[in-house]
Amino acid sequence: MSGNPFDSDEDQSSASGEILEGFLCPICRADLKSIDVLTDHFARQHAEEEDALKSFKDIFTKAKKKILNPFEDEKGASVSSPAGSSSSAAGKNPNGNGDRNGPSNARSRLNVFNYMARQQPGAECSHFEYFQSIRNPRLERYASETNKLIIRLHRLLKDLPADSVQRRQHEQQTVAWLDGSSVKLCPSCAKSFHIARRQHHCRLCGGIMCNDCSKFLPLEDAMQLASLSTTRSEPLQQLHQHENAIRLCEHCLWLLDTRKDMHESRTCRPLLVQVYEQIRQLQKEVTPDLDMYLKIINSLNEGDTIFTLADAGALRGKIGQVAEAMDMRSKRILAIFCEPGSREEALKKAIRLGCIQAIKERMLSLPPLPEESHIRQMQERRRMETEQRILTEQRMAMEAYERNNMAANQSNVGVPGPESGSFAQGSDLQSLNNWSAPQAASKSSLDDPLIEQINIIKGYIKQARQDMNFEVVETLELNLRELQREVYERQRQSQGSTAASPTEA
Amino acid sequence: MNLISGIKLYIEKMCSESGPGMKIILLDKETTSIISMAFSQSDMLQREVYLFERLDSGRSNERLKYLKCIVFIRPTKQNIQLLANELRNPKYSAYYIYFSNIIPRTDIKYLAECDESESVREVKELYADYLCVNPNLFSLGIPNCMANLNWLPDALNRSMQGITAVLLSLKLNPVIRYRAGSQAAQLLAKLIYEQITKESSLFDFRSNMDGAAPPLLLVLDRRDDPVTPLLHQWTYQAMVHELLHIKNNRLDLSNCPNVPKDFKELVLSGDQDDFYGNNMYANYGEIGSTIKQLMEEFQRKANDHKKVESIADMKNFIESYPQFKKMSGTVQKHLCVIGELSALSNKRNLFEVSELEQEIACKAEHSAQLQRIKKLIADERVSIDDALKLVALYALRYERHANCDTSGLLQIIKTRGGRAAIVPSLIEYAGTHVRQGDLFNMVRITDAVKLTRNLIKGLKGVENVFTQHTPLLKETLEDVFKGRELDPLFPAINSELVPFRRPPQEVVVFIIGGATYEEALAVHQLNNAGYKVILGGTTIHNSQSFIQEVVAATSGIQFKHTKSMIKYCSTDNI
Known part of the structure; x- marks a missing residue:
């Protein structure tokens, strides 16, 4: 749980009760959690007991030596692992990691926002499954009902006669109308039927209602719902205004409307959305470029030669262009017409604001x-x-070599183990030379393909530069370096094999 | 144990679960505050949340079918009803619904029945149900939690929900202790315990299994320490709150005549403002010098940029523009606040007042202090509120003193036109008959350790006369971490969890009747010493709001402990 390495062995002993463990003050027996706090506490509270302090410090220095290694390791681990786990939060508090490495410093700085460890998101509880288990059966029932209606609508509209009598016959054929002889009252408004208030039928379910309770679905909408093309319906346009619609009961119309709404909300993509998506796309694409730019500038400032100033300039120009494009598009969004004071207007302003911020800050x-x-x-x-x-x-x-030689001379046989160790430690160059010397001669004929490879890579780099693909440039450049070094080593070898012998002697 | 990141992680989760695309967020009054304490508007814009709307705003039903909608509300009856209406006529394409606390299943069923256009994509509880003021300080925004010295039912329920949310967001299943003898604390502890038992599957965190001592929830009562909220404060955050009143990390300066227009309303968030984060616990004096440093740095940069001669210079200027503007904003903002503070301190003679306040709180010297109080409260430069606070501190300290002269002092207050009735109310609210623990360090001879400690303290002298006082909470927490016996003063409600003689690693303290920034500082110091403590309260008090709460809590009851001040009591308490 905590970074205290003693925690684990505390368990068995604390069960016995009287034995306390931890960073206890030997005089007042308070547990002070860490070495620093304890020594501090001791120096302040029990200053009069000079001797005790001294012996106490001795104990600590001894103990410190013993524990320090595992302690440090654990500390390092506890810092690195949580930092990696929540990368989303890491971006927001850049001071967090640095200060934890120097706890004494951070404590004196009094900044609360730095010292607390990274944490996991808290508990949560999803109810969506239960929600779906209630909602979905209902929706399925509606869906099947609506589908039925749409099939009927389709049949109804497919060969809808223009003549009103024929039309009525056709309608009754597709959907059987309920027998209205026993129905005295309108089922939806409960008013009695008589000569002035006649019975009407829903064309989709056949139900009965009065004229006031009837709803009308315009034929054009109906065609769309039934996914019939409207070109065929031209004669229908000439129909009488009152007949240019289908009489429906409220329930059927509501079902159809809901279906239409859902369809619309899933396919709704106005200009605003399209332009907005372009902006997001640009933003997404430019993010690696931004990181790359910072990397290039850093490497330039450090005097690396992987990238050139021209690279940085080109990339900067590209970023500038993207920024401009984003700015232009957000302005375009702002220019789309909408009602003043509406939610849409607020939305457009917010998008523009967000865009400006992103451009400015990043x-x-x-x-x-x-x-x-x-x-x-x-x-x-x-x-x-x-x-x-x-x-x-x-x-x-050289020194190591000479020393080695001397040692070897002194004890004729020598002890191979430690010597070879110091040999490798002393210099990479030397060991490399020694190791590759016998092979160099046999491989020298391969020099040509190496150089050829170098040239190929150079070509690639040039192309990658043109495409502004700087990640590729970086890896290629590094490859190139390695190859060049190899070639250089080889050349040195061939020259050095003759020159090296006198020094060795 | 960081409350701000706790809330932030939850909000991140909401924004990311809804996927890419433009979003609107629907909130209620309280969740609006909760979010605004953790995130600024521009943070939300970067997460594609472009519109903020209150669920109860009743605005037009203009439809924006290309927007996704995040709903983040408290699970109240009214909110459920409003949300049901919204789902019946959905304005947006998809709804991601998050409740800030535990919601009954019946409500979910009701909502499911309303979602006829299949627009709900997620229904979740995310326990971001408290206002995070600092990483280790939360508030529930309840200004008055009591009437007739008993819980207001709504406040009680809200406190229970708030604390369970804190526990859930930090994944703690604690031992619950409450202040013995405080009915309010006992009742709240019991409710929390019941909730935890009821939702035991939620509180099943594996971290408690590895043998470490379980965390501790300590429910305290403000009435144990009425002194801390009455004292004038000199650390930055506390001082700003005392003199200018911070509400939900916002500072309203519209009444101050000398403040420039841009700074009429300021946001003070240590998370977004590095200067504030670094200095919120610094003393008034330290802040002055830090500001000066910052100013010089700023001027150096400003001068740098004034020499804009070539086009390259101009470009440089624009390139460092965001930081430049940010920095100048910070400097000006804090300069403005500090200026206001210093003007007020001088005008109200606060140095002298505060020194005496601290003396009364920390030392028993009856006659000398009485003389000084008499002199100060008659002084016209001392505001009537400060005078009243001095008398209140005196009345609390010397309530049982043989020569206690509270009535005499109240007479002076009355002639100056002050609300003398506040003092008897305060005694009824938190006099010696209610208090436990030794607020004024009145040590019994038997307690040898404490006696010597006090003696050493006395010999060392004080470093700063304005910050002598340490709140009672600090002592309580030190006892907790030292593993002292807690049962007599703070009995545990779920004693089966209490480990044998092992101090807890993590402590959440909740103060019924409000916490203070001075206590937050004490908690912060403990956190720096390696402990893990979080402090919360029904609200965060300064002296003004505390007095208001006291008056509200005691209005209408009959006073039994203040017979000697009867002529200063308000009529409805007799």
Whole structure:
């Protein structure tokens, strides 16, 4: 649970009751959780007991040596594992990780937002299954009912005669009308039928209602619902206004309307949505570029030669173009007409705001391109450093070699184990030389394919640069380096095999 | 144990579960506050949430079928009804419904029956049901939780829900202890225990199985320590709250004449504002110097940019624009707040008042203090509210003192036109007859350890006269972590979980009647020392809101413990 390595063995002993464990103060027996707090507490509270403090410190230094290694390991593990697990939260609190590594420092800084460990999301409880178990049977019932209606509608409309008498016959043939002789009252409004209030029938379920309770579905909508093409229905347009619709009861109409709504909401893609999706797409595409740009700038500033200033410039230009495109599209969204004061207007403004923010915070805040002279300086310095390093390494290797030789001379047979260890430690170069020396001669004929490979890679790099595919550029450049180093080593080998022998002697 | 990330993770979850696409979020009054404490509007925009709407706003039923809708509401009857109406006539294409607390199954059934167009895609409980003020401080936003010194039923229920939500979001199944003798605490503890038992499957966290001592929920009563909310504070967050009143991390400065227009309403969130996060617990004096530093840094940068000569310079300026603007905003904002604070402190003579307050709270010197109080409260520069607070502290400290002269002091208050009735109310609310523990360190001779500790404290002298006082809570928590015997003062309601002589690793403290920022500071210090403590309260009090709560809680009851002040009581308490 906690980062305390003693926790695990605490269990057995604490059951006996009297034995306390942990970072206890020997005088007041308080558990103080960590070494630092305990020593601090001891120095402050029990300052008069000088001798005790001294012996106490001794104990600690001894104990520290013993525990420090596993303790440090665990600490490292506890820092790294939660940081990786919740990557979503990690982005928001950038100070979190750094400060945990130096706890004493963080404590004095008094910032609450840093010290707490990463945490998992809390408990949750989904009710969706239960919700579905209630909802779905109901919906299925509606769905089958609606499907039935649509099949009937289809049949009804397929060969709908223009003549009103024929039409009535056709309607009654498709859907049997209920016998209305025993129905005295309208089922939906409970008013009695008489000469002035006549019985009417729903054309889809055959149910009875009065004229006031009847609903009308325009033929055009009906055609759409029944997925019939409207081209065929031209004669219907000339029909009388009153007959240009289908008489329905309220329930049937509601079922059909719901179906239409659902269909619409699933297929609704106005211009706003299309432009918005373009913006998101742009944003998504540009994200790796942003990371890449930062990487390039970093590597340039460090004096690496994998990327050039031109690369950074080109990428920056590309990012700028994307930013412009996003800006333009968000403006276009803003220009789409809508009711003032409506929700849609608020939505468009919010999209524009979000867009501006994203551009400002992620794209415009990119570090500027470094000066060319600065880069050259950095590269120069780096080269000097590398040369320096190689020189010292060589010197060390030489020394190690000489020492080795001396040791070998002193004890004629020598002890191979430790010596070979120090050999490898002393220098990579030397060991590499020794190791590859016998093979070099046999492989020297392969130099040509290597160089050929180098040229091929160079070609690839050029192409990748043009396509601004910088990730590829990076891997290829690294490959190229390795190849070049290999070639260089080989050449040195062939020259050095003659030159090296005098030094060895 | 970080409350802010607890809430944030929940909201992230809502936004990500609904997938890509434009979103609207439907909220109720309380969840609006909950979200706004953790996320700013621009954070939500980055998560594709473009519209915020209240479920009860009753706005037009303009349909936007291309929007997805996240619903995040508390599971109240009214909300369920409103949501049912919304589902019958869905305005948006898909609904992702999240309840902030445990919801009865019948309500889910009802909603399922209303979803006739199959637009609901998710129904979930996510327990983000509390206002996270700091990572270790939460509030439930209940300004008054008592009437006639008993729980208001709504407040009781809300507190139970809020605390269970905290426990669930941090995945804790605690031992529950309450302050012995406090009916309010006992009742709340019992309700929480019942809820946990009822929902035992939810509280089944495996972390408790590995032999570690279970966490502890400590339900306390404000009436044990009425002094802390009355004292003037000098740490940044507490001071701002005392003098300017922070509500849901927002600061309303519209009444201050010298404040520029842009800063009439400020957001103070340590999570979004690094300066505030670093300095919320710093002393007033420290803040001044930090601000100065920040100013200099800012000016240096500003000057840097003033030399905009070439096009390259201009470009540079624009390139660092967001940070530049952010930084200048932060500096100006805090400068503005600090300016307001310093003006108020000088105007109300707060240094002198605060020094005396601290003396009364920490030292027993009756006659000397009485003289100083008399002198100060007659001073016109001391505001009537501050004078009243001094008298209240005096009345609390010397309630049983042989020469207690509270009536005399109240007379002075009355002649100055102050609300003298507050003091008897306060005594009824939290006098010695209700209190437990030793609020004023009145140590019995038998308790040798404490006696020597106090002696050492006395010899060392005080480092800062304005911050001598430490809240009772700190002592209580230290006892908890030292593994002292808790049962007499804080009995456990589910004693079968109590481990034998092992202090808990994690503690959640809830104070009925409101927590204070001074206590939050104490908790923060404990957290820095390696413990894990979270503090909550029905609300976060400053002295004004505390006095209001006291008056509301005691109105209408008959006063039994303040016979000597009867002529200052308000008429309905006699």
